[in-house]
Amino acid sequence: MEAAGLGAPAPRRSAGHRLADLFHGRSRLQAGALLAGPVGWLVVGYLGSLAILLIASFWSLGELSGEVERSFTLDNFKTIVEDPVYRTVTLRTVGIAAAVTVTDALLALPLAFYMAKVAKPRTQSLLVVAVLVPLWSSYLVKAFAWRTILSEEGILNWALDPLGISGPGYGTLAVWLVMSYIWLPYMVIPIYAGFDRIPDSVLSASEDLGAKAGLTFRRVIWPLVFPAIVAGSIFTFSLTLGDFIAPTLVSSTQFIGTVVKSTITTNLPLAAAYSTVPILIMIVYLLIARRLGAFEHV
Amino acid sequence: MSSDARSARWAWLAVAGLSVFIAAFAIGCGGDDSTDATSAGGEMLSEVGKGEGELNLICWPSYCEDGSTDPDVDWITDFEKKTGCEVNVKIGNTSDEMVQLMRTGQYDGVSASGDATLRLIDGGDVDPVNTDLVPNYADIFPGLKDQPFNSVDGQMYGIPHGRGGNLLMWNTDEVKPAPDSWSAVFDPNEAAKQKGHVTAYDSPIYIADAALYLMKHQPDLGITNPYELDEEQFNAAIDLLKQQRQFIGEYWSDYAKQIQSFANGDTTVGTTWPYQYLALKAEGDPVASTIPEEGSTGWSDTWMISSDAQHPNCMYMWFNHITEPQVQADVAEWFGEAPANSKACEPQYLKKGPFPDVKHCEKYDASGEKYLDDLWYWTTPVSDCGDDRGDVCKTYDDWVQGWTEVKG
Numbered sequence: 001m002e003a004a005g006l007g008a009p010a011p012r013r014s015a016g017h018r019l020a021d022l023f024h025g026r027s028r029l030q031a032g033a034l035l036a037g038p039v040g041w042l043v044v045g046y047l048g049s050l051a052i053l054l055i056a057s058f059w060s061l062g063e064l065s066g067e068v069e070r071s072f073t074l075d076n077f078k079t080i081v082e083d084p085v086y087r088t089v090t091l092r093t094v095g096i097a098a099a100v101t102v103t104d105a106l107l108a109l110p111l112a113f114y115m116a117k118v119a120k121p122r123t124q125s126l127l128v129v130a131v132l133v134p135l136w137s138s139y140l141v142k143a144f145a146w147r148t149i150l151s152e153e154g155i156l157n158w159a160l161d162p163l164g165i166s167g168p169g170y171g172t173l174a175v176w177l178v179m180s181y182i183w184l185p186y187m188v189i190p191i192y193a194g195f196d197r198i199p200d201s202v203l204s205a206s207e208d209l210g211a212k213a214g215l216t217f218r219r220v221i222w223p224l225v226f227p228a229i230v231a232g233s234i235f236t237f238s239l240t241l242g243d244f245i246a247p248t249l250v251s252s253t254q255f256i257g258t259v260v261k262s263t264i265t266t267n268l269p270l271a272a273a274y275s276t277v278p279i280l281i282m283i284v285y286l287l288i289a290r291r292l293g294a295f296e297h298v
Numbered sequence: 299m300s301s302d303a304r305s306a307r308w309a310w311l312a313v314a315g316l317s318v319f320i321a322a323f324a325i326g327c328g329g330d331d332s333t334d335a336t337s338a339g340g341e342m343l344s345e346v347g348k349g350e351g352e353l354n355l356i357c358w359p360s361y362c363e364d365g366s367t368d369p370d371v372d373w374i375t376d377f378e379k380k381t382g383c384e385v386n387v388k389i390g391n392t393s394d395e396m397v398q399l400m401r402t403g404q405y406d407g408v409s410a411s412g413d414a415t416l417r418l419i420d421g422g423d424v425d426p427v428n429t430d431l432v433p434n435y436a437d438i439f440p441g442l443k444d445q446p447f448n449s450v451d452g453q454m455y456g457i458p459h460g461r462g463g464n465l466l467m468w469n470t471d472e473v474k475p476a477p478d479s480w481s482a483v484f485d486p487n488e489a490a491k492q493k494g495h496v497t498a499y500d501s502p503i504y505i506a507d508a509a510l511y512l513m514k515h516q517p518d519l520g521i522t523n524p525y526e527l528d529e530e531q532f533n534a535a536i537d538l539l540k541q542q543r544q545f546i547g548e549y550w551s552d553y554a555k556q557i558q559s560f561a562n563g564d565t566t567v568g569t570t571w572p573y574q575y576l577a578l579k580a581e582g583d584p585v586a587s588t589i590p591e592e593g594s595t596g597w598s599d600t601w602m603i604s605s606d607a608q609h610p611n612c613m614y615m616w617f618n619h620i621t622e623p624q625v626q627a628d629v630a631e632w633f634g635e636a637p638a639n640s641k642a643c644e645p646q647y648l649k650k651g652p653f654p655d656v657k658h659c660e661k662y663d664a665s666g667e668k669y670l671d672d673l674w675y676w677t678t679p680v681s682d683c684g685d686d687r688g689d690v691c692k693t694y695d696d697w698v699q700g701w702t703e704v705k706g
């Protein structure tokens with residue numbers, strides 16, 4: 001807007017221009033400057049803290065002080081492998097993560113199908129909002145709400161009382177219930193996207209060729225939507241695997257997350273060693289998911 | 299396909315590189331230790347100067363009230379006005395948590411129980427205290443001075459705060475007749491009556507409660523001190539706790555959660571602090587509590603100053619403030635414990651507390667004549683059994699491990 005450049009074509013160029021010249025035509029420099037921030041964060045902040053965690057798992061504790069002593073030992077890993085309690089807790093955690101994943105998949109499949117293929121556009125967007133709204137409130141609030149719901153004098157028991165039954169109370173069952181509720185949106189959205197990507201014409205073609213609904217589902221829909229289910233399962237499985245807040249609020253049962261959390265104040269190296277277990281489980285899970293084509297659908 | 303294979307090779311290279319980096323780091327760090335464990339005996343303040351304007355404390359729940367829980371219960375605002383030290387409070391729910399927090403070096407002081415004090419002293423996390431700079435120290439009950447858990451070789455490492463016993467609390471509507479023994483939670487026949495509604499303190503130190511029960515009910519185990527357990531005694535305590543596990547509704551470490559559980563009827567019987575009992579009682583909930591016939595475990599708390607304290611002058615001012623007779627009377631009545639300052643037991647102070655009761659000190663046995671001296675105060679288990687058994691006792695490390703196994 002200013003008249004600076006209009007009258008005399010000044011040869012002096014601003015610093016910004018000179019910087020732009022520097023980058024001009026140098027694609028590597030461009031990419032480098034663009035990625036320096038995110039990559040730096042990923043390597044230093046993310047992988048760096050992970051590396052420190054893994055290093056801590058090789059340390060030990062002083063007897064009385066309970067202070068971390070930085071000398072190399074494999075004792076922590078030995079404890080985790082040899083002590084049966086850690087195996088039990090690991091299996092229980094994987095079990096609940098699998099149960100939550102299956103539950104959410106079963107709930108999400110019909111819902112997502114309805115959203116993507118049956119509902120009118122208006123209902124469709126309403127449903128998407130309805131699925132996403134719970135994500136706007138804090139995780140802690142939702143978990144605590146479930147604590148009150150499941151309580152002895154909570155609303156669930158009050159509602160079930162006339163039927164002569166009572167709720168599950170606090171415990172493993174409660175954890176399964178709460179986790180399935182909290183992580184459901186993470187399963188619905190990828191599956192919804194998966195269904196959305198299937199053209200209606202494909203379904204019509206199947207019908208025209210004489211396939212009944214069951215056959216269409218098995219031979220057409222399922223293969224196309226399966227990678228999306230796997231993609232959703234990565235979220236539900238990994239989020240349940242590492243959680244420690246909901247389990248402490250609605251049960252006294254130990255899971256990997258709660259053991260790590262309580263051990264971290266008493267024996268940091270052991271906690272660090274144990275936290276490598278979910279990392280390993282997730283690496284295996286992700287390798288399988290990749291094979292199943294989930295990464296093209298996230 | 300070929301680009302896929304290439305990216306996979308890169309990924310493996312990255313993983314390998316990371317592992318090498320970690321291994322190198324771990325081994326490198328292994329070498330340069332030994333100087334790290336600074337032994338106890340840091341600097342001691344010789345005079346209290348001007349306040350630094352700020353004070354960061356780690357407190358047991360209800361030890362540091364600023365009126366936000368109850369507008370009438372407030373001994374921090376007064377301190378801030380008097381000294382200009384702005385107080386920031388971090389609540390610790392277990393001793394383990396407090397030790398962990400102290401080691402961050404971000405706090406000036408802590409109200410540490412006996413199972414934290416020794417760990418903090420041994421770890422060099424706290425400094426000795428110059429008691430001459432704390433005028434109210436003179437009025438502290440003699441039975442709390444120079445104790446093994448708050449001093450080393452006659453040098454105090456803190457200022458005593460107060461003490462008391464863990465209570466057995468029960469819901470009077472559900473648990474009848476009123477129990478007077480810990481068998482209400484440990485005897486399978488008794489505990490089965492409240493299956494799914496029994497509670498216990500979620501910390502390895504709770505193993506001592508089981509050991510105390512065995513000390514009275516299975517004398518042939520020969521337990522003489524619930525914190526000095528050899529293999530056989532320790533395993534017996536763990537087995538008892540594993541048996542108790544099936545009757546537990548939930549373990550508690552967050553006092554607010556326990557209050558909620560008792561109020562809702564999710565929990566009907568179990569160990570508690572007097573604070574929760576008083577809070578439930580004040581709300582009109584049907585609860586009662588007692589120190590059972592076996593006696594109980596308990597706490598004797600000490601205010602300690604961090605060796606990294608950024609605000610040592612404010613911390614010394616706090617030492618003296620928290621042991622003022624009126625503040626002591628307030629805290630003692632609010633939490634439900636015996637004050638450390640003998641003057642706090644005078645009626646003029648007790649009358650002005652949050653739960654005015656001139657008999658408070660008698661009830662809580664502040665002078666220690668009746669039962670207080672016989673409580674088993676929280677302390678850190680070490681391998682030295684303290685008797686002719688030698689170094690065969692289970693250390694706190696084992697207790698931590700044992701507690702994980704109890705919870706299964």
